Amino acid sequence: MANVTVIGAQWGDEGKGKIVHLLGKKADWIVRYQGGNNAGHTVVFDGKHFVLHQIPSGILQPGKKCVIANGVVMDPWALREEVRFLESRNIRVKGRLFVSAWAHLILPYHRHLDALRESGEAKIGTTKRGIGPAYSDKVGRMGIRLADYLEPDTFRELVEQNLKVKCPLLGGLISKEKLLEETFKDYDDLRAFFAEYVADTPALLQKALAKKANVLFEGAQGTMLDVDFGTYPFVTSSNPIAGAACVGSGVGPGAIEEVLGVVKAYTTRVGDGPFPTELKDAMGEKLRERGAEFGATTGRPRRCGWFDAVVVRHSVALSGLDAIALTKLDVLTGIDPLRICVAYEIDGKRRDLPPMTRHGWERATPIYEEMPGWRDDLGTARSLDELPAAARKYIDRLSALVEAPVTLVSVGAGREQTIRIGDF
Numbered sequence: 001m002a003n004v005t006v007i008g009a010q011w012g013d014e015g016k017g018k019i020v021h022l023l024g025k026k027a028d029w030i031v032r033y034q035g036g037n038n039a040g041h042t043v044v045f046d047g048k049h050f051v052l053h054q055i056p057s058g059i060l061q062p063g064k065k066c067v068i069a070n071g072v073v074m075d076p077w078a079l080r081e082e083v084r085f086l087e088s089r090n091i092r093v094k095g096r097l098f099v100s101a102w103a104h105l106i107l108p109y110h111r112h113l114d115a116l117r118e119s120g121e122a123k124i125g126t127t128k129r130g131i132g133p134a135y136s137d138k139v140g141r142m143g144i145r146l147a148d149y150l151e152p153d154t155f156r157e158l159v160e161q162n163l164k165v166k167c168p169l170l171g172g173l174i175s176k177e178k179l180l181e182e183t184f185k186d187y188d189d190l191r192a193f194f195a196e197y198v199a200d201t202p203a204l205l206q207k208a209l210a211k212k213a214n215v216l217f218e219g220a221q222g223t224m225l226d227v228d229f230g231t232y233p234f235v236t237s238s239n240p241i242a243g244a245a246c247v248g249s250g251v252g253p254g255a256i257e258e259v260l261g262v263v264k265a266y267t268t269r270v271g272d273g274p275f276p277t278e279l280k281d282a283m284g285e286k287l288r289e290r291g292a293e294f295g296a297t298t299g300r301p302r303r304c305g306w307f308d309a310v311v312v313r314h315s316v317a318l319s320g321l322d323a324i325a326l327t328k329l330d331v332l333t334g335i336d337p338l339r340i341c342v343a344y345e346i347d348g349k350r351r352d353l354p355p356m357t358r359h360g361w362e363r364a365t366p367i368y369e370e371m372p373g374w375r376d377d378l379g380t381a382r383s384l385d386e387l388p389a390a391a392r393k394y395i396d397r398l399s400a401l402v403e404a405p406v407t408l409v410s411v412g413a414g415r416e417q418t419i420r421i422g423d424f
Ligand code: GDP
Pocket: 008, 012, 013, 014, 015, 016, 017, 018, 039, 040, 041, 042, 043, 044, 291, 292, 295, 296, 327, 328, 329, 330, 331, 410, 411, 412, 413, 414
């Protein structure tokens, strides 16, 4: 297998966990390179159900090595919890998980600042995990990296410096004493815990690549949540597009040979912000119920809508997607006709690509095309010819509209509910 980067091509929750888990079978290393525990990646196999937040989905494939790379922001308490949870389910993590010494930490004041911002008018609908404030500190050169966390004197000094800035921002909502208590909670235990996992992950990956190991890069979130190219400011604070895999893990661009975009057969979004094809009616409710569209991290109901080719076309271009893994096609059974947004109309003009302004997004009206639906249950199909003709036509039309081949179709949450086309 080539070294592949898997990204979400819409607003997240496309089914990346399932696809990475599947492809992980052929990989030696699986690497998370951005985001934090805002992510919730679901993997279902052999009647088991896992949701991973910070640890790559590859951890569920026995023997594979997994990396939480430098580009991730990592919550120490949440990571310890995730490791404990996996070990309680007999998944061995020790010796297989490597956490970058260079990764920045999410500390309690980041979560408080996130919650504070979310309580105001400029709310984004974040996961309140402290992601934005942690990344702000990183680029603002006030962040604390795992390597520094592990040195008690350095850590204490950096926290003191930070609290001089954070306490006034938090405006008396929480006292300095309380923040210190939260920040140092379980510190000795966490230091001992991380001593087993911390690593110079760029060096590990560079060595693995030199030995021709197969590396799979697991993106989190999705293109439309990208801080540069998404529906700014209703985005996350990292770059979910494929280009970030190199910066986020410390390998050169030549290391990545293929890019696969995970695309849901319709569209969902959690949190606030533009969503031109959103269905606020019974059809939206139907998609939510049939697709079990509730956030894997926060449990919030996901907003649902028709497939938006403008969004996926944007993704194909930005990440240079070689191919698409189309998920949740089974959810569309019984919906007839199906609608596909082929372009937007903005101020009377047709647009094939997303607008660049906030006003453009507010005024974007979908231009729809209709296609006949199908009635058959797709969950047992394992090849394209086992799909109804209308489902095959739907796949072909999406592929043509977004200008990328579909190499995998997912027809259920289970690992085996997959149709592979070609080599992927
Ligand atoms: P991720 O964040 O991209 O990994 O996606 P999530 O795990 O947040 O959300 C995807 C949801 O859809 C999960 O509950 C998966 O188990 C489920 N899922 C994945 N693929 C399929 C599919 O083809 N059909 C159905 N019905 N469910 C799927």
